[in-house]
Amino acid sequence: MELDNIQVIENDYADLVLDAGAANFGEHYRKTMKGRTKEECYNIIRSACALLNSGGGIITVKVLNEGYNYDIHGIGSDIENGLHNLQSCAAVKSSFNFIQQDGRMLIFVQSWSNGDGNNNEKLPRLCAIKSNAYQRADSSSYQMSPLEFENFITRKTKAAGRSDSIEKDSDLSIEPLHKKPKIEPIESTVFKSREFQFGDTLNFNESMYVEFKDFSGKNDARRIKEALPKYISAFANTNGGYLLIGVTNTRKVVGCGHCIEDPQYFEKLISTTVEKLNTVHICNTQKIINYSINVARVLNKSEQHGFLIILYVEPFCCVVFADKPDCWKIENDQIKRVEPREWTEIILATDPDIEKLCSSFQKELSVTAAPMGCKTVYSLKDAECLNELQRKLFPVEFHSSSEISIIPDNLHKELLKEYPNLENLLPKMKGVRGRGVLIFSRSWAVDIGRAKHQDVVCDALLLATENAPRLYTVGKRESDEVFKYSKDTAFSIKQKLVNPGGYTGKLCVIPKILWYSKGQSVEGSSTSTMELGNMQEAKRRLEVRYPKDYTFLNITALLIALTIVLLNFRSFLSDQLGCEFLNLLTLEQFQILHSKHDIEKCKKLFVHGLPGTGKTIIARQLIERIINTFQCKKAEVLYICENAPLARFMRQKTNCTCVTRKTFMSENFPKVKHVIVDEAQNFRLESGDWYEKAESIRTAEVTHPNGAGVFWIFMDYFQMSHFFSTGLPRIQDQDPREELTTGVRNGKEIHKIVHLNMEQILLSECDQEKRKFLTKLYKEANCGHSFPGKVEKSKMTPENIAKHIRVKIKQYLDTGYTTEQMAILCSTQEECKKYRDLLQCELKRLNVYAYLDEAESAFGDHTTENIVTLNSIRRFSGLEKPIVFGINPLPHPDQQVLTPNILVCLASRAMTQLHLLFEN
The missing domain is CATH 3.30.110 (Translation Initiation Factor IF3)
Known part of the structure; x- marks a missing residue:
C-alpha cells in the first residue's frame, strides 16, 4: 500500500x-x-x-x-x-x-575559525570586542588586540621558562622584560618631594616609562578612578614606569583632586584599584602587583591647590588586565563573559606536542586551524588515517551518476522489516536535487552523546550537494516532544560538526519531521521555538530560511568532520600528559559498537579482544550508549572487573557504578538493569557464580518488565593468569560472539612479544573447542599500525634492577616524559613489597617515589607528579602506560605453564617502551 x-x-x-x-x-x-x-x-x-x-x-x-x-x-x-x-x-x-x-x-x-582567512591572514584563537590588556609603546598606553596579546603572552611564557632575561623580540617594539627604568630626576628628587608649587616645570618628558595626566578640571576624582586600571595594566605588562597625575603635557604641575582634603584618599583609591585588577599567572610564582606611591601637595603660593600623585608600578611577572576581556561565549544557553584565565589559556592553546613522547600517533586535526572549541585529534600512526576511515564509514561517490545513497544498508533493511511502511517515506527524504548520502540511525541523538526519545522510530541525516544538511526524524505519534527532540538533535549535530569535528564552513542542520502511525503519516503541528533562557523573549514560532550560502557545502570536509564526531573519544593519555586531546576508534571497534550490533536488539554479546585491541575503550563507549539509549541513572548500569585499580579508573571515566567481582558478589544491586563485564577471563567462582547472578539481575521482571537489559562480556583468554574456573560458558555456548583482532595499543616490537607468547599458550591448551577458537584468533591477529616501539631484555641482581630502573627513568624524564607515563610491574604483590624498598633508595635521588597502592600513604606531601606506579601484573590488568618496567615476570614455580600468559599480560600494558628485567 x-x-x-x-x-x-x-x-x-x-x-x-x-x-x-x-x-x-x-x-x-x-x-x-x-x-x-x-x-x-x-x-x-x-x-x-x-x-x-x-x-x-x-x-x-x-x-x-x-x-x-x-x-x-x-x-x-x-x-x-x-x-x-x-x-x-x-x-x-x-x-x-x-x-x-x-x-x-x-x-x-558563521562559526569562528582561527585558520587562514580568505587573504591568508593569521587570526587569533578567538574573537573579542576588547582585550582590556594594555601595554606601553613610546609615550603611549595602548590596548592590545588578540593577536598582539598572543605575541605578548607567548613572549611572557618563554620568559617564565628561563632564568636568564629574554632578549628583545624583533616583532615587538618594547624593551627587554623586567628591566627597571632609570629616570634619575624622578627617583632622586620628584618621587621624594612632599610639596610642589603650582606652575613648576618638571625637567623630564613623557616616555615609555613616564605618563603625564592633567585631570585638574571637573570630575577629576572620577577621571582618576577610571584611568588607573588602564595605566597600571600598561606599565605592569611592559617594564614598569611612573604615572604622574596633576601634570600637563607641557610638564607644568597643576595639581588634581582640588576638592579632596586627605591625601590618604588617593592611597586608598589606588590600593583598592590594584586589588580589583585581574591578574593571570603563567609562571610558577603567585606574585602580586607591586607599586609605590607619593601623594605630594601642590601649593599656589601658600594655599593648597590639590595634589600631585606620583605612582610607580613595577613590571609584573605575567599579565595584568584593566578589566575582564570584552569577549563572550554561549554556555548553558546563556551569554557569558570569558574569564581572564580562560581567555589566556585559549589564546595560548596549541596542539599537545606528543609526537616526541608517543611516536605512535599522527595528527588528524590541529587546533591552530579549527574552531575555538576543538581539541587536537590524533589517530594511530600509519594505521587507517582519517580520510581512509571516512571513505570506509561513508562509502559515497559524489561524482557518480547516482543521486542519494542510503547507509548503513543493514540498519536500513532492519528498520524496513520492523516498520514496513517506512519505505513510503523515503521519497520525501530523498526528494532533493544533487547527489549525497542519507545516513540512518535508530537515534542520531545517541550517536552524538544525547538521550534517545522513545517515540522516535529512527533518524536519517541527509548530506547532499546544493542543499543544507537535513535531519529527518520519524515519529511514532504526533508529539511536541518529538518536535523538540528533532530540533535539539539537529542543533547538537551542527555544533558537534564544528566542535569537535572542525568543520569551518557555513553550516546549519534543518530538522524535518515525518509522523509514522499504523502505516499512515500523520499531519503534525508546529510547536514553539526552543527557549534559550533569558536570551530569547519571543516564545512564538520563528520562521527562518537560511541564506543560499548555507547550501554551498564541502561535502567531503563535512563527512570527515562527521567521522571525527562518531569515532572520537578522550584519550586516556590526556591525564598523563596534562593536556586534553582526542583519539579515534578503529573501524573494527566502531562497527562492534554501532554497525554490527544495535544494543536495543543485541542485548547480550561476548566480545573476545586480543591483547591491546581496545576492549576497555569499547566498554566505556558502550556504557555511554546504554545510558543515552535507555535513559539510565548511574545506579542502573553496573561495570564489573576483577581488580580494584581498573574499577577506580573506570569510576573516574564513566557515569555508572563500577565495582570488582568480589564486591559484586558480596553486595546487592537492586537498581541495576544493565551489566558490563570486563577482563572476564580472570574472574573466579570463589565467592559464588557471578555469571548466574549477573544474568538474573539483567533479566529480572521487576526491573525489566519489557525485556532483558544489556549484558556484554569482554574477555581475552590469552591473558588468563590462573587455573581456576572462570564461571564463563563454554566457547561453543558463547553466542552471539564478536572478535577484536587488530592491535592498537602496543608498538610492533611489543606486539611481536605478545604474539610469540600467544603461540606458546596454544600449545598448552587442552580444551579442543577452545584451542580451535584461539588458534583462529591467533592467525587473524595483526598490528594496526607501523610504529616500532622498543623492547629491552636484561638479567641482573635485584639491586642492579633497581639501579637500572633509576637510570632509565632519569633518561625518560630528561627527554620530556613524566612519571605519570610509567609503571613498574612485578609478578605478585609480595614481589612489589620486596622491590619497593630497593626502588625507594634509588629513586629518591631523582625525587621520585614508587607508589604501591592508593591505600598506602602517598609519601608525605609529595605530589602525584613525582610518583611512579608500582603494582603487580595481575592487578594492572586492563590499564596501560607508555613505559612499562616488568620485574621478573614469572609465575609461581608451581605454575610455570602460565609463564607465556604472564608475559602477554605484562607486554600488552606497554604502549611504546617495554623493559623486561629478570633476576639472575
Missing part, C-alpha cells in the same frame, strides 16, 4: 538564536539617537562575538525605524565597524549574512 499526501513538518531552522533587542539600522537614522545607538550596537556586537566563539547561530533584532530597507540603507557604519573589529574585513564579508524579514533583521553568524 502506498501512502498519499505524506506531510513533512519543516522546522526550517535548528540553531542558537540570540535576541539582541531592538535597533535603528542605516546611516541616516543614527544622527538624532547617538546615546541609544551605542547601546543598540553593543548588544548586536556582543551577540555576534558570543556566536562566533560558540559554533555560530542567528541574531534577531527588531527594526525600530519605519521605512527601513536593508538593500537601500545598509546596516550602518557603527555596526559594520563593530563587526569589522571582531574579524578582518575579508572575514566579515564571509562570516555574516543579513536578511530583513517581518520587521526584524536576521544576522546569520
Whole structure:
C-alpha cells in the first residue's frame, strides 16, 4: 500500500538564536539617537562575538525605524565597524549574512575559525570586542588586540621558562622584560618631594616609562578612578614606569583632586584599584602587583591647590588586565563573559606536542586551524588515517551518476522489516536535487552523546550537494516532544560538526519531521521555538530560511568532520600528559559498537579482544550508549572487573557504578538493569557464580518488565593468569560472539612479544573447542599500525634492577616524559613489597617515589607528579602506560605453564617502551 499526501513538518531552522533587542539600522537614522545607538550596537556586537566563539547561530533584532530597507540603507557604519573589529574585513564579508524579514533583521553568524582567512591572514584563537590588556609603546598606553596579546603572552611564557632575561623580540617594539627604568630626576628628587608649587616645570618628558595626566578640571576624582586600571595594566605588562597625575603635557604641575582634603584618599583609591585588577599567572610564582606611591601637595603660593600623585608600578611577572576581556561565549544557553584565565589559556592553546613522547600517533586535526572549541585529534600512526576511515564509514561517490545513497544498508533493511511502511517515506527524504548520502540511525541523538526519545522510530541525516544538511526524524505519534527532540538533535549535530569535528564552513542542520502511525503519516503541528533562557523573549514560532550560502557545502570536509564526531573519544593519555586531546576508534571497534550490533536488539554479546585491541575503550563507549539509549541513572548500569585499580579508573571515566567481582558478589544491586563485564577471563567462582547472578539481575521482571537489559562480556583468554574456573560458558555456548583482532595499543616490537607468547599458550591448551577458537584468533591477529616501539631484555641482581630502573627513568624524564607515563610491574604483590624498598633508595635521588597502592600513604606531601606506579601484573590488568618496567615476570614455580600468559599480560600494558628485567 502506498501512502498519499505524506506531510513533512519543516522546522526550517535548528540553531542558537540570540535576541539582541531592538535597533535603528542605516546611516541616516543614527544622527538624532547617538546615546541609544551605542547601546543598540553593543548588544548586536556582543551577540555576534558570543556566536562566533560558540559554533555560530542567528541574531534577531527588531527594526525600530519605519521605512527601513536593508538593500537601500545598509546596516550602518557603527555596526559594520563593530563587526569589522571582531574579524578582518575579508572575514566579515564571509562570516555574516543579513536578511530583513517581518520587521526584524536576521544576522546569520558563521562559526569562528582561527585558520587562514580568505587573504591568508593569521587570526587569533578567538574573537573579542576588547582585550582590556594594555601595554606601553613610546609615550603611549595602548590596548592590545588578540593577536598582539598572543605575541605578548607567548613572549611572557618563554620568559617564565628561563632564568636568564629574554632578549628583545624583533616583532615587538618594547624593551627587554623586567628591566627597571632609570629616570634619575624622578627617583632622586620628584618621587621624594612632599610639596610642589603650582606652575613648576618638571625637567623630564613623557616616555615609555613616564605618563603625564592633567585631570585638574571637573570630575577629576572620577577621571582618576577610571584611568588607573588602564595605566597600571600598561606599565605592569611592559617594564614598569611612573604615572604622574596633576601634570600637563607641557610638564607644568597643576595639581588634581582640588576638592579632596586627605591625601590618604588617593592611597586608598589606588590600593583598592590594584586589588580589583585581574591578574593571570603563567609562571610558577603567585606574585602580586607591586607599586609605590607619593601623594605630594601642590601649593599656589601658600594655599593648597590639590595634589600631585606620583605612582610607580613595577613590571609584573605575567599579565595584568584593566578589566575582564570584552569577549563572550554561549554556555548553558546563556551569554557569558570569558574569564581572564580562560581567555589566556585559549589564546595560548596549541596542539599537545606528543609526537616526541608517543611516536605512535599522527595528527588528524590541529587546533591552530579549527574552531575555538576543538581539541587536537590524533589517530594511530600509519594505521587507517582519517580520510581512509571516512571513505570506509561513508562509502559515497559524489561524482557518480547516482543521486542519494542510503547507509548503513543493514540498519536500513532492519528498520524496513520492523516498520514496513517506512519505505513510503523515503521519497520525501530523498526528494532533493544533487547527489549525497542519507545516513540512518535508530537515534542520531545517541550517536552524538544525547538521550534517545522513545517515540522516535529512527533518524536519517541527509548530506547532499546544493542543499543544507537535513535531519529527518520519524515519529511514532504526533508529539511536541518529538518536535523538540528533532530540533535539539539537529542543533547538537551542527555544533558537534564544528566542535569537535572542525568543520569551518557555513553550516546549519534543518530538522524535518515525518509522523509514522499504523502505516499512515500523520499531519503534525508546529510547536514553539526552543527557549534559550533569558536570551530569547519571543516564545512564538520563528520562521527562518537560511541564506543560499548555507547550501554551498564541502561535502567531503563535512563527512570527515562527521567521522571525527562518531569515532572520537578522550584519550586516556590526556591525564598523563596534562593536556586534553582526542583519539579515534578503529573501524573494527566502531562497527562492534554501532554497525554490527544495535544494543536495543543485541542485548547480550561476548566480545573476545586480543591483547591491546581496545576492549576497555569499547566498554566505556558502550556504557555511554546504554545510558543515552535507555535513559539510565548511574545506579542502573553496573561495570564489573576483577581488580580494584581498573574499577577506580573506570569510576573516574564513566557515569555508572563500577565495582570488582568480589564486591559484586558480596553486595546487592537492586537498581541495576544493565551489566558490563570486563577482563572476564580472570574472574573466579570463589565467592559464588557471578555469571548466574549477573544474568538474573539483567533479566529480572521487576526491573525489566519489557525485556532483558544489556549484558556484554569482554574477555581475552590469552591473558588468563590462573587455573581456576572462570564461571564463563563454554566457547561453543558463547553466542552471539564478536572478535577484536587488530592491535592498537602496543608498538610492533611489543606486539611481536605478545604474539610469540600467544603461540606458546596454544600449545598448552587442552580444551579442543577452545584451542580451535584461539588458534583462529591467533592467525587473524595483526598490528594496526607501523610504529616500532622498543623492547629491552636484561638479567641482573635485584639491586642492579633497581639501579637500572633509576637510570632509565632519569633518561625518560630528561627527554620530556613524566612519571605519570610509567609503571613498574612485578609478578605478585609480595614481589612489589620486596622491590619497593630497593626502588625507594634509588629513586629518591631523582625525587621520585614508587607508589604501591592508593591505600598506602602517598609519601608525605609529595605530589602525584613525582610518583611512579608500582603494582603487580595481575592487578594492572586492563590499564596501560607508555613505559612499562616488568620485574621478573614469572609465575609461581608451581605454575610455570602460565609463564607465556604472564608475559602477554605484562607486554600488552606497554604502549611504546617495554623493559623486561629478570633476576639472575
